[in-house]
Amino acid sequence: MPESSPVRRRLFDLALWVLLSVPVLLRSDPADGGSWLQVAVGVTVLGGCVAVSRRWPLLPLAVTVAASLPASLELFTPSYSLALVAFGYLAGRRQDHTRGSLWLFGAVAAVGLLLTRLTGTSLGPWFALLLALALAIVAPWLVGRYVRQYDRLVRSGWELADRMEREQAAVADRERLRERSRIAGDMHDSLGHDLALIAVRAGVLEVDPGLGPEQQRAAGDLRRAAAAATERLRDVIGVLREEGARPPTTPPDETVAELVDRAGASGLDVTLSGAVPEPPGMTGRALHRVVQEGLTNAAKHAPGAAVTVGLRETASRVTVRVVSGPGTGSGPPASGGSGLVGLDERVRLAGGTLAHGPLPGGGFALTAVLPRRPPVPVPPAPTSARELDRARRRVRADLVRAIWIPLALLAALAVLTAGVAVWSQSRSYLEPDNYARLLVGQAYAEIAEDLPDHALEAPPKGLEAEPGGTDECRYYRTTVFAELPVYRLCFVAGRLVHKAELP
Helix, strand or coil, X not given: CCCCCHHHHHHHHHHHHHHHHXXXXXXXXXXXXXXXXXXXXXHHXXXXXXXXXXXXXXXXXXXXXXXXXXXXXXXXXXXXXXXXXXXXXXXXXXXXXXHHHHHHHHHHHHHHHHHHHHHCXXXXXXXHHHHHHHHHHHHHHHHHHHHHHHHHHHHHHHHHHHHHHHHHHHHHHHHHHHHHHHHHHHHHHHHHHHHHHHHHHHHHHHCCCCCCHHHHHHHHHHHHHHHHHHHHHHHHHHHHCCCCCCCCCCCCCCCHHHHHHHHHHCCCCEEEECCCCCCCHHHHHHHHHHHHHHHHHHHHHCCCCCEEEEEEECCCEEEEEEEECCCCCCCCCCCCCHHHHHHHHHHHHCCCEEEEEECCCCCEEEEEEEECCCCCCCCCCCHHHHHHHHHXXXXXXXXXXXXXXXXXXXXXXXXXXXXXXXXXXXXXXXXXXXXXXXXXCCEHHHHHHHCCCCCCCCCCCCCCCCCCCCCEEEEEECCCCCCCCEEEEEEEXXXXXXXXXXX
């Protein structure tokens, strides 16, 4: 139950206390034969019940029942009937679980039956107690449970809607960051490749015999600066790149053949073997990136080495292999780093595999096997939708329990009431054979074994007058369920003087 401000809660409790105290004041007024002590005790008890009703919702209901039973076994008293209805509703509204309420309802029925038997009265007051229990306590309790479950469903819906709003905002932020990361990755791929080609051109100028020493030294400085710029670019873009970010899926405008031609025009000794139609989508983009990364690594780590780009295709896949021989640079091509790590992720997302490593005789090989059609990613079900569905199922289950458990209790009470009524009526049922054996003039002690345990408390209405001069007349049922006809036995001085079956 959603909590309001403390001031509003106190005002509500005070108004409830005043409202429930009005019947006590009216019923226990001294002019009605009551006393001011009854007024003080009743008002004080109700005030305490209201004070603890938020923390212990069932306690006020139990106390009100305890205050009503001594005054009336039927559980109906003008002073506390309104309190029973109010505390029954509040118990259903504020209580988390139903088990305690069910135990209390059963205890009230059991205590009422016990008091009925101890006072020696018939079971009529107990049936009235069950009816009052159902109408004045269980019915308001059911209404409170329904209101509670409805509020819970509404509150869960608003909470999930707020969560979905926050998740959508977070998704939008992640998409913006991911797009920036993709732009950074593409800038690294293209700009790094161009810087590598600049370094290749500078290396050619550095060893050109037609240039003077100063020009060759300047070309060497340019080559080293381009290589250093490539490393710094790799470091900066590595910081900007989001971990696990998906690469761009838009195919580049440049084909693999154009990429190889541009690298060859820059001075790289590169040849292309095999010509296959480049697949569209992520596969084509991954194919282009594999060739670009292989040429970049060859130009950077093995300047002067011959590079071979080989393409092969089958009905379902495309294989690309970039092989560079031993170069004249400072070292072999790198076998790791963010470039190859990102390339491996891109090939994996396209549904392919990537292999790279040094060759036995020197050099480096980069091989990728790519499917012509990449797998279609299946987006996961939104978390908010699953949470909303789970919350709805949970609230529906709680609502069903809150309804069928009390209804089952009421059905059980109805069956019990009917059973007790049949049992009570059977105790005043006189079998026709036993009635036929009764003879006028017999003493009561002689016929007691043939008579039921109990006679009817009062004769049914509309019967003829009893015979005159008799001490006592007793009435017994002729059938268990029908009120009429009945047997009438009249006694004088303990002897049967009259027997009749009255319609």
